[in-house]
Amino acid sequence: xxxxxxxxxxxxxxxxxxxxxxxxxxxxxxxxxxxxxxxxxxxxxxxxxxxxxxxxxxxxxxxxxxxxxxxxxxxxxxxxxxxxxxxxxxxxxxxxxxxxxxxxxxxxxxxxxxxxxxxxxxxxxxxxxxxxxxxxxxxxxxxxxxxxxxxxxxxxxxxxxxxxxxxxxxxxxxxxxxxxxxxxxxxxxxxxxxxxxxxxxxxxxxxxxxxxxxxxxxxxxxxxxxxxxxxxxxxxxxxxxxxxxxxxxxxxxxxxxxxxxxxxxxxxxxxxxxxxxxxxxxxxxxxxxxxxxxxxxxxxxxxxxxxxxxxxxxxxxxxxxxxxxxxxxxxxxxxxxxxxxxxxxxxxxxxxxxxxxxxxxxxxxxxxxxxxxxxxxxxxxxxxxxxxxxxxxxxxxxxxxxxxxxxxxxxxxxxxxxxxxxxxxxxxxxxxxxxxxxxxxxxxxxxxxxxxxxxxxxxxxxxxxxxxxxxxxxxxxxxxx
Numbered sequence: 106x107x108x109x110x111x112x113x114x115x116x117x118x119x120x121x122x123x124x125x126x127x128x129x130x131x132x133x134x135x136x137x138x139x140x141x142x143x144x145x146x147x148x149x150x151x152x153x154x155x156x157x158x159x160x161x162x163x164x165x166x167x168x169x170x171x172x173x174x175x176x177x178x179x180x181x182x183x184x185x186x187x188x189x190x191x192x193x194x195x196x197x198x199x200x201x202x203x204x205x206x207x208x209x210x211x212x213x214x215x216x217x218x219x220x221x222x223x224x225x226x227x228x229x230x231x232x233x234x235x236x237x238x239x240x241x242x243x244x245x246x247x248x249x250x251x252x253x254x255x256x257x258x259x260x261x262x263x264x265x266x267x268x269x270x271x272x273x274x275x276x277x278x279x280x281x282x283x284x285x286x287x288x289x290x291x292x293x294x295x296x297x298x299x300x301x302x303x304x305x306x307x308x309x310x311x312x313x314x315x316x317x318x319x320x321x322x323x324x325x326x327x328x329x330x331x332x333x334x335x336x337x338x339x340x341x342x343x344x345x346x347x348x349x350x351x352x353x354x355x356x357x358x359x360x361x362x363x364x365x366x367x368x369x370x371x372x373x374x375x376x377x378x379x380x381x382x383x384x385x386x387x388x389x390x391x392x393x394x395x396x397x398x399x400x401x402x403x404x405x406x407x408x409x410x411x412x413x414x415x416x417x418x419x420x421x422x423x424x425x426x427x428x429x430x431x432x433x434x435x436x437x438x439x440x441x442x443x444x445x446x447x448x449x450x451x452x453x454x455x456x457x458x459x460x461x462x463x464x465x466x467x468x469x470x471x472x473x474x475x476x477x478x479x480x481x482x483x484x485x486x487x488x489x490x491x492x493x494x495x496x497x498x499x500x501x502x503x504x505x506x507x508x509x510x511x512x513x514x515x516x517x518x519x520x521x522x523x524x525x526x527x528x529x530x531x532x533x534x535x536x537x538x539x540x541x542x543x544x545x546x547x548x549x550x551x552x553x554x555x556x557x558x559x560x561x562x563x564x565x566x567x568x569x570x571x572x573x574x575x576x577x578x579x580x581x582x583x584x585x586x
Contacts, residue, residue: 132305132421132489133275134268134345134412135238137294137328138260139312140251140280143168144231148178148224153217157208161225164204168230171200175224176217188214193223204229238279238297244269247278253395256313256402258284263392263402264310264409267432271410272417277301286316291324295331305421305485306343306383306412307332310405318349318356318368321403325377332381339495341488343470343481345412347385347404348373354403359388361440361447371451374471378452380478380487382471385411386453391434399434407433407456411465415481421489422533424482424573430456430463437461454481467575476572483570486533490525490568497524498564509554514562517552521564525550528568538567 144163151159163169173182174193186194197216199207206225208216217223241247244266248254251262261278268276281287281294291309298304309328311321325346332344348370349357362369374384387407391399410430418425437458440448445455445466452471456463472478477487501520507513525537538547548567555561 131274132303133240133273133277133416134409135277135279135298135301135304135307135342136261136264136268136310136409137279137281137291137298137307138264138310139258139283139286140231140235140261140278141258142231142282142284143228145228147226148175149227150178150222151206151225153208153219153221153223155219157210159206159208161204161206161227163227163229166204166229166232167202169200169202169204169227170229171195171198171206171225171227173226174198174206175226176221178224180224186215193217200227236280236282236294236297238277238301240275240277241265241269242275247276251278251280254392254400255394256400258312259394260310260312263400264308264406267392267406267409268413268416270432271413271430273413274416276413276416277304286311286320288320288324288327292327295328298331299335302340304335304340304342305416306345308345308405308409308412310409311349311403313401313403314353316349316354316403318354318358321349321354321405322373329377329379329382336381336488336491339491341381341491343381343383343484343488345383345385345408345415346377347387347390347406347408349403350389352389352401357403361444363447364451370448370453374448374452378471380470380472380474380484383408383411383454383468383481384452384471385456386448387433387435387456388439389436392432402433407435410463411454411456411468414465415468415485420531420533421485422482422571424480425465425468426573426575428465430465433463434458434461435463477570480573482573486570489533490528493528494521494524494564494566497521502562509559509562514552514554517562517564518550521550521552521566525566525568532571535569535571537569 149162175191177191180191184190184192186192197209247262247265254263261280265276265278279294279297281290283290307328309324329344332342335342350359351357358368360369362371364371364375366372370386385408387404390402390406394400410433414425414428435458448455449467452473454468455466457466468481469479470481470484477483528534529536538549540549548565550566552562552564555563
């Protein structure tokens with residue numbers, strides 16, 4: 106029997122695909138760098154009040170400096186003052202540093218009339234909230250807060266834009282205070298990321314040409330200390346970094362070298378050997394600023410691009426080897442195959458450009474001990490497993506009025522199994538351990554009340570990562586038919 110449809114109108118609502126909602130489980134890159142210390146406002150409309158005082162929108166701000174007042178929007182600074190022209194003489198008003206305009210009691214028409222609209226151009230110190238970590242999912246919002254991309258104060262605008270251009274759904278930006286690089290200020294900015302849970306990787310970027318390689322490496326050492334601290338706290342994240350080349354800093358380098366030769370890519374990669382660190386080797390980095398001129402940037406902006414590609418993956422288990430990088434320009438065919446193999450053998454993640462298309466040749470960490478430590482995707486999943494088990498077991502037992510009995514210990518085993526199975530179902534891990542096998546390292550889930558701390562339950566489990574397919578070995582023989 107055919108189905109009957111009543112005459113009428115059917116309405117279906119569709120979510121706006123341009124709106125990105127960042128939930129608590131989304132892991133994204135975080136960038137630390139410099140931004141503007143002043144905000145500039147052009148032609149802000151102000152209605153003349155009935156008292157002698159008017160207020161700018163920035164009130165109460167600090168360091169307010171008015172540069173022009175006009176009765177028409179877009180008036181040129183070369184025009185004459187009232188009453189013979191559209192510009193108001195600044196001496197007619199006393200400008201307060203907090204954003205007040207106190208008008209003199211003039212009756213000759215040299216000040217705007219009560220109720221009229223006039224336009225004020227001014228600048229003021231950025232508020233304290235400028236230096237708070239902020240999550241962005243579109244470039245327009247980044248530029249609105251940090252200004253245009255430029256090599257001096259536009260570090261965050263550049264790096265944040267690069268991350269989004271490479272597909273990450275969002276990026277966390279935190280501005281270090283000051284107009285130039287000060288290590289203590291950058292350390293303070295890094296510390297602010299401790300309260301953020303959804304960080305996958307951290308990148309530090311520096312103003313063009315003003316920070317030595319030694320200074321950068323000193324800060325990156327501190328940033329890695331932060332990574333270790335957060336890993337121990339169950340908020341695992343990685344550090345993605347690059348190097349200033351000789352194009353960028355006086356003590357920069359652009360030499361492959363080896364693990365014993367200081368001031369080379371291989372030496373640096375070996376020096377920062379750790380599964381939580383990715384060291385991007387890309388040579389000279391360039392990008393056009395807002396005016397269309399090329400900027401010389403250090404290798405950490407290439408690191409921002411790699412972090413953006415990683416942030417774009419919906420699964421932590423997805424390897425990003427071979428994926429395209431955008432937003433930066435590097436030299437075409439800079440190294441041959443042998444040289445790139447040298448870099449990778451030392452622990453470098455190499456970017457290569459062929460006909461202007463940049464790809465990640467092999468995304469690895471600086472720790473080549475084993476597949477578990479060298480493969481970036483495997484390390485990323487390791488952090489995911491830690492975070493997921495911590496979150497799930499905390500939610501099930503901590504602060505729930507639970508006491509430790511043989512039943513609750515079994516509940517812990519069951520809960521841990523459910524958590525790991527959810528990761529299997531999501532294709533983040535291959536499988537989890539269900540028996541003890543000393544040959545493979547598989548361990549079945551078990552739990553026991555701690556003998557010396559009776560308030561603690563010790564859970565033991567194992568999982569098998571999803572390893573990236575990197576090599577194919579083909580054996581071909583001939584036969585006689």
